[in-house]
Structures are given as C-alpha cells and as structure tokens.
Amino acid sequence: MAELEQKSTSVGxxxxxxxxxxxxxxxxxxxxxxxxxxxxIARREVASVKASLYAATHTPEGDLxxxxxxxxxxxxxxxxxxxxxxxxxx
Numbered sequence: 029m030a031e032l033e034q035k036s037t038s039v040g041x042x043x044x045x046x047x048x049x050x051x052x053x054x055x056x057x058x059x060x061x062x063x064x065x066x067x068x069i070a071r072r073e074v075a076s077v078k079a080s081l082y083a084a085t086h087t088p089e090g091d092l093x094x095x096x097x098x099x100x101x102x103x104x105x106x107x108x109x110x111x112x113x114x115x116x117x118x
Contacts, residue, residue, distance in 0.1 A: 062068060085097050
C-alpha cells in the first residue's frame with residue numbers, strides 16, 4: 029500500500045511539473061508572438077535609433093557635444109544642398 033501511495037505522489041508531482049512546464053512554454057510563446065509583431069519591432073528600432081543618437085550627441089555626463097551636433101548639421105546641409113543642386117540641374 030505504501031508503494032502505491034508513493035507512486036501516486038510521484039505521478040502527481042510529475043503531472044504538476046508537466047503543467048508548470050506547459051504554462052512556462054505558453055508564456056514564452058506569447059512573449060515571442062508579441063515581440064514578432066511589426067509594431068513592436070518598429071517601436072524597438074525607433075527606441076534603438078533614439079538611444080544611439082543620444083549617445084552620439086551627448087557625453088556620459090549628459091552634456092551636449094556641440095562639435096558632433098555641428099558636424100551632423102553640416103552633413104545634413106551638404107546632402108540637402110547636393111539634392112537641391114541636382115534637381116535644379118535637370
């Protein structure tokens with residue numbers, strides 16, 4: 029009788045473990061499905077670009093790196109000037 033009770037406890041523990049594993053897997057699948065949504069991917073990409081831009085234009089203390097901002101502005105102005113010049117030539 030003690031063996032039967034021990035086996036049923038083992039079976040119960042195994043079933044509980046299977047159910048817990050199933051719940052973890054379901055949560056993982058839900059998280060992966062959420063992460064794969066185009067809106068979520070776009071949101072993460074925008075956040076990444078913002079963080080990169082902030083890191084490129086600010087010091088670790090949070091101060092603005094004026095020389096980098098000026099260089100970026102000059103590059104944008106040069107590209108815009110080139111685009112405008114090419115359009116007026118055609």
